[in-house]
Amino acid sequence: MVKKGNNVIVKEGVILGENVVLEDDVFIDYNCIIRDNVTLKKGTMVGANCILGEYQMDFFKTRNPGKHPLVIGENAIIRSGTIIYGDSTIGDHFQTGHNVTIREKAKIGNHVSFGxxxxxxxxxxxxxxxxxxxxxxxxxxxxxxxxxWIFPYTVLMNDPTPPSEVMLGVHIESFAIVATGSLLLPGVTVEKDTLIAAGSVVIKDVKETSIVGGNPAKVISDISKIKNRFTGEKVYPWRYTFKRGMPWEDSDYDTWYAQIEKQLKI
Amino acid sequence: MVKKGNNVIVKEGVILGENVVLEDDVFIDYNCIIRDNVTLKKGTMVGANCILGEYQMDFFKTRNPGKHPLVIGENAIIRSGTIIYGDSTIGDHFQTGHNVTIREKAKIGNHVSFGxxxxxxxxxxxxxxxxxxxxxxxxxxxxxxxxxWIFPYTVLMNDPTPPSEVMLGVHIESFAIVATGSLLLPGVTVEKDTLIAAGSVVIKDVKETSIVGGNPAKVISDISKIKNRFTGEKVYPWRYTFKRGMPWEDSDYDTWYAQIEKQLKI
Amino acid sequence: MVKKGNNVIVKEGVILGENVVLEDDVFIDYNCIIRDNVTLKKGTMVGANCILGEYQMDFFKTRNPGKHPLVIGENAIIRSGTIIYGDSTIGDHFQTGHNVTIREKAKIGNHVSFGxxxxxxxxxxxxxxxxxxxxxxxxxxxxxxxxxWIFPYTVLMNDPTPPSEVMLGVHIESFAIVATGSLLLPGVTVEKDTLIAAGSVVIKDVKETSIVGGNPAKVISDISKIKNRFTGEKVYPWRYTFKRGMPWEDSDYDTWYAQIEKQLKI
Structure with a gap:
């Protein structure tokens, strides 16, 4: 059974599984496959040829799709060709580019986008x-x-002695920036307010506010040293110089953060 | 309304939008989506599952596809899974490999291919x-x-201080070769007749006829020094040693260029 | 004509070409295109939107699909969006991740997987x-x-003086491990029991049991030196410390190998 809200549009060729929930204003473009137990919240749009709640290994073994719920929050834009597995929750205002793949057991917050x-x-x-x-x-x-922020062709690894059964994830802390083509080795922690330069091979932890680069990556400088080449002003920490799409878009970081703190104390 | 020339083949499952023009001998394979205002010129072939004139941000905001014309020139081969946005013009003899994505506002000449x-x-x-x-x-x-020529896994960046609103594109001049896995930083100019070695991280301009390599990329040599390991002959500038698919295929570069010059002077 | 065994499932929207053979227990998910002369052996499962036996250049020139047989062995799992050309043979227990592309004339053994x-x-x-x-x-x-083993974003090149008509392939010998983001230059041989560290640019042969890393890659150490960071035990050669999915899964490498040798001598 499919549960549909108001103003839901489902284009031709779409396959809807069991126990699918499409809240108000959901739009699903041509030839998508929405498998069982998928919930799309209000206003979410799914581009053509997407597969949501994709079959997992149990299906390949038993031909039984199993129960792998997927919840995608409000106002998502899932671009064409995206494949998302179940057993995951994704927050509001999610976006994908084309042909993105997201495997099972991902916990994803609000306002996240994957190119x-x-x-x-x-x-x-x-x-x-x-x-x-x-x-x-x-x-x-x-x-x-x-x-x-993570820029194109960056890889976060997890196997310290490949091939092995051990998995050591990478941890990236708030406000860090990982520039294009960087490789982050298993178990590395990238502390907050750091900048990993393009093409870095990061083999050890990166300390707060530092810039690292090279193969293997070494400390180059501190983010406070980077100036805008046109205005000569400091660029980092970027939360003071960049606003588009951020919650402090209409004021500034400190004002926004003070409000947040106040709310938390109440 | 769709305008079709002679000998046009459109396979099952294809969706054709408004104001689509398919000139003579166009072939469109299964399950393609050709959105509004797309023109495919004579002899162009589109593989299965392609999306041409893909929806842009305005559609996601208004559910109105807007007017974003796409023109693809004669005799293109668009391989399966390719996604091309509107507001672009693409010349003749264009080719894509599978699952290529081309966003809006691209101006692409003749005889271009993307893997x-x-x-x-x-x-x-x-x-x-x-x-x-x-x-x-x-x-x-x-x-x-x-x-x-640009070889696999190469990235041309554009944000000098990510994340920012500034975009400084890379400029690559004629006859340059960018080998596999190279990263070109924002605003860099790669001058003509150069060779960027595989795995280079190019952080500053590359001067005419030089070979650069490494992370960060440094000048290694001059292209005149490279010899064919079997024949011992000079390889570069490559326009004198490579012809396949080039306009001088049936003669040689200098003869062809002399003809071009003559035509321009008339 | 399509030849079907017992218990074959073909979902809606699948296009089956001429001379297709689907052995017992084959499963083909929605919207796949199986072109002419494709054989899928027993138990093989094909995810949605795959294209098997994809058109080659002759089709684009003549609109005649030509004869390009593709055989995929038993118990394969081909995940959604995979595109495989003809003139290839693939062994048993093959697996692909999503949106994998395999061009013509590939000879692939048993128990191979591509992410x-x-x-x-x-x-x-x-x-x-x-x-x-x-x-x-x-x-x-x-x-x-x-x-x-080859880890993500690794590239095996083949053109020693790009662009040229010469193709020198890379040769990787048994039990070698190529870690993430490595670039292997044309004609390089990676000998057995080696480890290419993440982000290596390999410009010359890598000798047995060595570890190389960097850009350009240099010898760092010998694989015998690597210890498990928790147990302190040697990790390599990995065939003595890793079993999952290997033919020695239920015993150990030496026992398994001794059996193989015995069988060969009979």
Whole structure:
């Protein structure tokens, strides 16, 4: 049985499984496959050819799809070709680019986006306002805190002595920036307010506010040293210089944060 | 309304939008989605599961597809799974591998090809006879001149201080070769007749005829020094040693160029 | 004509070409395209939206699909979105992740798996028990022996002086491990029992039992030196410390190998 809210649009060729919930204003484009136990909250849009609640290993062994619920929050934009497994929860305002894959057991916060071809291996925790651009690979056991940026072709690994049965995830703390083409080795912690330069191979922990780069990555400088090449002003910590899509978009970081703190104390 | 020329083949499951023009000998394979205002010129072939004229952000906001024309030139081969947005023009003899994505506002010349999984972020200019192999990422504001080769897993970036609102594209001049896995930083110019070695992280401009390599990339040599390991002959500039698919295929570069010059002077 | 065994399931929207053979217990999910001359052996499962026996260049020139047989062995799991060309043979217990591409003329052994987004360029030889993780690119003329592990975003190149008509494949010998994000240059041989560290740019042969790393890759150590960080025990050669999915899973490598040797001598 499918439960549909008001103003739901389901285009031709869409397959809907058992126990699917489509809340108000959901839109599903041509030829999507929505398998059993998938919930799409209000206003979510799913591009053509997506597969949500994709079959897991139990199906391949038994031909029984099993029970693997997937919940996607309000106002998501899931672009065409995206594949998302069950046993996951995804917050509001989620976005994917095209042909993104998200495996089972992912816990994903609000306002998260993954660019085209990103490959989230599942069994990971991703906070709020995390932005991963195209073709980012997040290995199992990764933990990514709030407000982290990850640029294209970055890989978070997890096997310290491949091939093995051990999985040591990477931990990236809030406000860290991982630039394009970086490789983060298993078990590494990237502390907050750091910048991993493009093409870095990060083999050990990165300390707060530092910039690292190279193969293997070494400390290059401190983020306070980076200036805007046009204005000469400091760029980092970026929460004071960048607002688009952030919760402090209409004021500034400190004002917003003071409000948050106040709310928490009440 | 769809306007069809002679000998047009449209296979089952294809969705055709409004104001689609399919010129003579166009072939569209199973389950493609051709959205509004797409023109496919003579002899173009579209593989299965492609999406042409894909929805842009305005659709996600308003559910109105907007007017975003896409024109693809004659004799293109668009392989299965390719997604191309509107507001773009693409020249003749275009080719894609599988699952290529091309975002809006791309200006692409003639005889251009992008390999499997390449991700063209749009708002970029690409000349003629540009060949990008598998899994190449071209950021917005990139400018690529004629006769450039880009090998797999290369990324052209554009944000000098991520995350920011500034976009500084990479500029690659004619006859340059960017080997596999190279990362080109925002605002870099790669001058003509250069060779970027595999795995380079290019952080500053690359001067004419030089070979650079490493992380960060440094000058290694001059392209005139590279010899064919079997014949001992000079390899570069490659326009004198490579012809397949080039306009000088049936003669040689100098003869062809002399003809071009003559035509321009008339 | 399609030849079907017992208990074959073909879901809605599947297109079956001429001379397709589906042996017992084959399962084909929604919207797959199985072109002419494809054989799927017993127990093989094909995820949604796959294309098997994909059109080659002759089709684009003549609109005649030509004769390009593809045989996939028993008990394969082909995940959704995978595209496999013809003129190839693939052994038993094959697995792909999502959106894998395998071009023509690939010879692939038993118990091989390719992760999500891997791009096998064809005209290559791959042994038994080879595991390539997500987004691995295997260029034409590559030769990979048995029991090789290749981790994400690794590229095996083949053009020594790009662009040229020469193709020199990479050769990876048994039990070698290529860690994430490595680039292997054309013509390189990686000998057995080696470990290529993450992010290596391998420009020359790698000698037996060595560990190499860096850009360009240099010898760092010998695999015998690596210890498990928890137990302090030697990790490599990995065939003595890792069993999952291996033919010695229920005993140990030496016992298994002794049995094999005995069988060969009979």
């Amino acid at each position: 085209t071809l990103s490959d989230i291996q599942g069994d990971c925790e991703i906070g709020n306002y995390v932005r991963a651009h195209s073709n980012v690979h997040i290995g199992q056991k990764s933990v990514i805190d709030d407000f982290v | 499997t999984l390449s991700d063209i972020q749009g708002d970029c200019e690409i000349g003629n006879y540009v060949r990008a192999h598998s899994n190449v990422h071209i950021g917005q504001k990139s400018v690529i001149d004629d006769f450039v | 999500t987004l891997s791009d096998i360029q064809g005209d290559c030889e791959i042994g038994n028990y080879v595991r390539a993780h997500s987004n691995v690119h295997i260029g034409q003329k590559s030769v990979i022996d048995d029991f090789v």
